[in-house]
Ligand SMILES: *[C@@H]1O[C@H](CO)[C@@H](O)[C@H](O)[C@H]1NC(C)=O
């Protein structure tokens with residue numbers, strides 16, 4: 001088993017090594033295929049699973065019957081809920097999504113569940129959907145499906161393609177997916193156990209892909225180019241934005257490359273991504289808030305647009321997660337996270353006009369410019385990440401007892417809870433119960449900021465001990481739901497071009513952290529309400545009529561769910577469906593829902609970090625060549 005031993009000779013010897021690896025790979029592949037046919041020769045072709053239409057039918061009948069069987073949530077979590085039964089519904093939803101893809105789109109990188117077709121990005125496919133969903137299959141213990149995905153990766157997946165790919169997306173989805181598959185399959189023998197899977201397939205593929213991606217870092221500054229050609233390993237500047245890369249994209253590769261370095265013993269993987277963090281920090285931005293574009297050639301930022309939505313988000317996420325990944329041995333990342341979070345509170349946190357919902361706005365013209373009261377769905381990762389940062393993933397009840405707990409931590413937890421509530425409100429605000437891609441909020445003019453409202457907070461006074469003083473400015477409750485004219489709803493504005501819902505994970509992700517950390521079942525219940533809305537409104541439903549065509553409304557024939565899709569308009573009933581299933585629906589949204597309804601000791605937060613695509617990886621210790629390798633330059637006071 002591939003563990004704790006440097007696997008490859010020190011990289012990077014370039015194409016020769018690569019060719020040799022391909023040759024060895026080819027031989028190994030041939031032998032494995034032979035063994036496969038000898039062992040499983042008369043086994044059913046795994047690709048030809050019969051569609052499990054019974055499951056799709058059952059799920060549809062269930063969701064249709066919900067109105068009668070389950071009272072609408074009115075703000076109180078009912079007692080005695082069977083969470084493992086709810087978890088099974090998530091698994092059924094995943095199975096229907098996967099089987100639809102497996103039967104009609106197998107190997108495609110883009111899947112259209114209505115037309116039952118799609119596209120590949122490269123000849124044979126990049127594994128965009130298969131590799132991304134693989135660890136969810138493992139977590140849900142769907143063994144035969146894991147077996148099928150594994151043999152596809154083994155037999156079909158080839159990265160030596162003359163194709164330009166996004167450095168970031170390929171790292172978080174493909175490299176992250178392979179690394180997680182390696183981690184879960186080697187560490188949890190009970191999850192989707194497969195015979196003969198000890199040939200290091202996932203880690204070999206991961207290292208092959210990472211070697212190709214490394215060329216993206218060959219810029220003057222070390223900041224990676226937006227894209228890279230997989231065959232030549234040549235970095236390619238963005239075709240837009242004057243060649244600048246997105247800041248979040250350049251700084252959301254670290255967990256993956258660092259874990260790969262740990263597994264292979266190749267420090268080069270570590271060095272290239274660590275360097276990026278140094279270059280960014282050397283720019284000495286004010287209050288830890290970075291503009292959303294950065295030039296690979298100079299390492300300097302482009303423009304002064306600051307936000308925690310698209311292109312900014314996961315820079316912040318990976319600060320705290322890098323600190324946790326290496327078991328809190330790299331204080332520089334905690335320091336950077338703390339600085340950024342204080343900056344967020346000082347410059348971006350504001351309150352809505354009527355209901356005092358806490359919002360996280362944007363500063364499109366820099367910190368001295370006006371606040372834009374707008375939240376991308378993407379920023380809803382933040383409540384969970386704030387709670388993770390405050391507690392390290394421990395239950396709050398325990399974290400509060402630690403000697404290092406201060407008033408600042410209490411304030412951060414309050415902020416996490418209030419932002420969580422705002423994200424939940426964006427789901428309640430639409431007809432389907434599913435959030436729009438972007439939400440605008442009504443604020444006073446000028447907006448009331450956290451820094452105005454709390455002269456006594458640690459924003460002004462630094463990191464003082466908790467004084468048990470009241471932490472005010474809580475929003476009004478975001479309930480009752482039926483009162484759509486209530487104050488909080490007046491604060492929410494959805495523009496016509498933002499009404500789509502791509503089945504994104506960020507709010508569910510935060511609910512998962514908030515539940516595990518606060519142990520408050522409200523968050524699970526919110527997740528359950530959201531899950532039901534997803535099943536009701538994003539299901540692709542087919543109706544059979546075995547009888548005549550003139551009367552198909554009288555309950556004759558059957559209806560069943562045959563897949564799940566994004567929506568073009570989530571604010572009308574019935575919603576306007578698109579015909580596309582994003583890979584993060586199976587990789588993230590359904591995984592986080594499943595984990596939200598699981599016991600908290602399943603993949604515990606104290607031992608793992610999830611990358612920004614929900615791929616879990618273990619925390620580990622620094623050692624040998626794997627170390628921070630830089631320190632912050634001194635700041636002007
Ligand atoms: C990969 O690039 C090399 C040149 O570096 C070229 O000779 C070869 O044909 C390319 N292979 C593919 C699959 O495009």
Ligand SMILES: *[C@@H]1O[C@H](CO)[C@@H](O)[C@H](O)[C@H]1NC(C)=O
Pocket residue numbers: 141143190191192193
């Ligand atoms: C997963 O399924 C296998 C049977 O395929 C079973 O032996 C194992 O106990 C299951 N693991 C878990 C964690 O439920």
